[in-house]
Amino acid sequence: MNRHSALDSMFLPESIAVIGPTAREGSVGRTVVENLAKGFSREGLYAINPKREEVLGLRCYKNLASVPEKVDLAALATPACTMPGLVGECVKAGVRAAAVISAGFKEQGSEGAKLEKQIRQELCGSRMRHH
Numbered sequence: 001m002n003r004h005s006a007l008d009s010m011f012l013p014e015s016i017a018v019i020g021p022t023a024r025e026g027s028v029g030r031t032v033v034e035n036l037a038k039g040f041s042r043e044g045l046y047a048i049n050p051k052r053e054e055v056l057g058l059r060c061y062k063n064l065a066s067v068p069e070k071v072d073l074a075a076l077a078t079p080a081c082t083m084p085g086l087v088g089e090c091v092k093a094g095v096r097a098a099a100v101i102s103a104g105f106k107e108q109g110s111e112g113a114k115l116e117k118q119i120r121q122e123l124c125g126s127r128m129r130h131h
Helices: 006-011 028-039 080-093 110-130
Strands: 016-019 045-048 058-061 073-076 097-100
Touching: 006 097, 016 028, 028 045, 073 080, 080 097, 080 110
Parallel strands: 016 045, 016 073, 045 058, 073 097
Antiparallel strands: none
């Protein structure tokens, strides 16, 4: 399928990486993997967690760069403090769309607002590098 926009990658992804799933029942990352595995091809579903070998039968990769194909959509299910670095990793890996599944941004005050600013800088910096 020829990708025309980031929206195509968000709503019609051929590959999805879930960043941060654990084996702990009820954890956000595990729940995302469980739900995606029900309606998405496991061949295009990747778990990213450098501390685990597998989650729900899916092999865990250490990072996005180690995934064997280009990822259309990244679902980031980690603490807010890790998001700026992970967004930067998504940019470097050529991920076209990302969904941040976390709390602790500006709704939590000035420290969270700083994290949002860092994420915007990662995204804006990527636009400047690609022009």
